[in-house]
Amino acid sequence: GQQLNQSPQSMFIQEGEDVSMNCTSSSIFNTWLWYKQEPGEGPVLLIALYKAGELTSNGRLTAQFGITRKDSFLNISASIPSDVGIYFCAGQGWGGADGLTFGKGTHLIIQP
């Protein structure tokens, strides 16, 4: 099936640093979503973006929905140890009952 192009694949950062990751797609989506998944668990929604160009924040997280509807980025400011995990972008089509197309994930590792 289709996948979104998500980068970077992994990030090794120091605590306190800012993080940025992004996703691109050849197709347009109605909704862009960012999830975090911890080992052995299901993904948890961080931010949902519904309008092209929309910039949304959730605490230290900021995400934007690209104006072309084909890309999105997620920034995490002042990283802390509990930010460790795998972050996935996901796109959803216009049907409310559409499944999600996920990116390949960004593995965030915070070095002491």
Next chain:
Amino acid sequence: GAVVSQHPSRVICKSGTSVKIECRSLDFQATTMFWYRQFPKKSLMLMATSNEGSKATYEQGVEKDKFLINHASLTLSTLTVTSAHPEDSSFYICSASSRGRASDEQFFGPGTRLTVL
């Protein structure tokens, strides 16, 4: 927030046997449930979409006779892996959404780790 549960969380079975995985929405009625599959260090791949009371819609490349999906009620969907083989070993995750919710947000279950020996 809405809660989705899965049972069992882990299952180990012998090759050739069938395994049933349950997905339940605990505090809302899920008009649509989705089943995803995730291999180690890989992304989630949509397998099928099921609407309550109707047949599931499978994604291209997913064998419907291999992965039987039943969505008999607004709070329960089941995925049965029939005649399981080692290559079916994976992390299976369901999600549920309700058209009654403004954003049609999908709420994910905690996943089921299937190991086929």
